[in-house]
Amino acid sequence: PSARLEADCEAPDTAKASDDSAHLELHSERSAVTIFNIFAIAEYRKPWMLVLLLQFGQQLSGINTVFFYSSSVLEKMFSAHVSSILTVMIGVLNVLATASGALIVDRFGRRPLLFMSMAAMAVSVTLLGVGLALKLNMLAVVSLYLVVASFAPGYGPVPFLLGTEFFDVRAASAGGSWALAANWVGTFIVAVAFLPLQNLMGEWVFAIFVSALLVCGVVFYYKIPETKGRTIEEIAKKLK
Numbered sequence: 507p508s509a510r511l512e513a514d515c516e517a518p519d520t521a522k523a524s525d526d527s528a529h530l531e532l533h534s535e536r537s538a539v540t541i542f543n544i545f546a547i548a549e550y551r552k553p554w555m556l557v558l559l560l561q562f563g564q565q566l567s568g569i570n571t572v573f574f575y576s577s578s579v580l581e582k583m584f585s586a587h588v589s590s591i592l593t594v595m596i597g598v599l600n601v602l603a604t605a606s607g608a609l610i611v612d613r614f615g616r617r618p619l620l621f622m623s624m625a626a627m628a629v630s631v632t633l634l635g636v637g638l639a640l641k642l643n644m645l646a647v648v649s650l651y652l653v654v655a656s657f658a659p660g661y662g663p664v665p666f667l668l669g670t671e672f673f674d675v676r677a678a679s680a681g682g683s684w685a686l687a688a689n690w691v692g693t694f695i696v697a698v699a700f701l702p703l704q705n706l707m708g709e710w711v712f713a714i715f716v717s718a719l720l721v722c723g724v725v726f727y728y729k730i731p732e733t734k735g736r737t738i739e740e741i742a743k744k745l746k
Contacts, residue, residue, distance in 0.1 A: 544680040552745050553672035556729060557681055558688045560665035563722035565692025567624070568631050568715030569657045571700050572596065572650055579650070583643040592647065600654050607659030615734040616664050616671075621723065623660020628719040630656050635712030671733040671741060 544550050576596055580589035611619055630652035637646030666685070673681040703711045731744035 539677045539680050541680045541683050544677055544684065547677075549742065550673065550677050550681070552729075553677075554681060554684060556745075557665075557669045557672060557685045559722065559725065560668060560730075561685050561688035562692040563718060564661055564665050565689060565696050566715065566718035566722070567627055567657065567661060568696070568712065568718075569627075569653065569662075570693055570696050571715070572653050573600075574697055575700065576650060579638070580647070583641075583646065592650075596650060596654055599651055600658050603655050603658030604662055607663050610659065611663065611667065612734065615732050616668060617730065617732045619660040620664045620726065620730075621660075623656055623662075623664070624719050624723045624726075626656035627653060627661060628716050628723075631712050631715050631719070635709045635716075638712075639709035668730065668733060671738070672745065674738050674742075 539547065539550070545554050573596070577589055577593045580592050583589075584592065607619065630649055634646060634649035634653060636642070637644075637649050669682060669685040670678065700711065703714070731741060733741050736744075
């Protein structure tokens with residue numbers, strides 16, 4: 507009888523341990539979100555696509571043409587010494603404008619800052635193309651600075667911020683990896699393609715950047731929710 511009682515007591519414990527083990531394995535499998543399966547999980551698919559478009563679209567705005575080729579653009583109009591000074595000032599402006607964006611992003615919200623930045627960039631890039639095409643040196647130089655001043659507070663940091671707010675803890679690492687990859691791919695494409703396209707199209711190449719800004723702006727307007735002051739659960743509902 508004693509042996510039978512011990513067996514009866516051990517049986518529920520063994521069953522409970524087995525259930526706990528199965529639960530832990532199921533939880534572990536559910537928690538495994540990687541760069542290879544994040545796009546296959548329904549709840550993360552739309553945020554994943556939006557993050558990719560945010561990062562890739564950021565580079566298609568033409569911002570890196572200013573950073574990469576500002577010296578060569580300026581040297582067509584000014585001496586090497588003057589163009590070097592103007593290029594350094596572009597970097598300084600970028601730092602100051604980015605810092606200002608960090609201070610105001612929680613005050614104005616992500617969407618207003620993003621759309622104001624993109625709209626201002628579209629105007630600035632257009633003016634830059636016009637200034638270069640018509641050889642209006644002053645307009646071209648002012649436009650270079652306007653592009654940076656428009657980009658740095660909004661379209662620069664907001665895509666990275668939204669990338670951290672679209673994903674919960676399970677998917678944050680995988681989502682961030684994809685975002686960074688998309689950003690670098692966009693950077694590479696623009697860096698490689700800009701000069702050949704400029705030789706082929708002249709200053710009309712800037713129309714590509716303006717078009718990308720307009721198309722992305724329309725998509726973001728309808729698809730990206732405001733995330734300021736919202737929990738990850740509230741954001742997830744808006745993204746469905």
